[in-house]
Amino acid sequence: xxxxxxxxxxxxxxxxxxxxxxxxxxxxxxxxxxxxxxxxxxxxxxxxxxxxxxxxxxxxxxxxxxxxxxxxxxxxxxxxxxxxxxxxxxxxxxxxxxxxxxxxxxxxxxxxxxxxxxxxxxxxxxx
Numbered sequence: 001x002x003x004x005x006x007x008x009x010x011x012x013x014x015x016x017x018x019x020x021x022x023x024x025x026x027x028x029x030x031x032x033x034x035x036x037x038x039x040x041x042x043x044x045x046x047x048x049x050x051x052x053x054x055x056x057x058x059x060x061x062x063x064x065x066x067x068x069x070x071x072x073x074x075x076x077x078x079x080x081x082x083x084x085x086x087x088x089x090x091x092x093x094x095x096x097x098x099x100x101x102x103x104x105x106x107x108x109x110x111x112x113x114x115x116x117x118x119x120x121x122x123x124x125x126x127x
Contacts, residue, residue, distance in 0.1 A: 013112040021107035022075040027051045
């Protein structure tokens with residue numbers, strides 16, 4: 001934004017980067033959102049099969065931990081994970097719209113709002 005709209009006030013801006021965002025996508029919540037978007041049962045089953053039965057273990061020097069299930073995160077390196085991540089965070093825009101404007105790019109977000117008054121941010125938080 002180059003100018004303050006309406007003459008006066010300020011623009012508050014916040015930049016965020018979701019740390020390890022792709023690793024924190026809950027499989028259960030993602031499937032729930034896919035159903036809300038009305039994807040067909042066959043596509044949802046295919047995505048569930050893509051995400052389920054994944055295992056991991058940790059190696060330190062020559063020792064290995066026990067295998068454990070992966071219940072969150074998107075398999076990186078596939079063509080599908082960027083699309084699934086965008087579907088997962090897409091509702092962030094609707095959540096923020098009453099309070100600010102938000103731009104999303106992958107796991108980065110820029111939020112901004114035109115503010116007037118002495119404590120504009122504080123009044124927003126209290127509401």
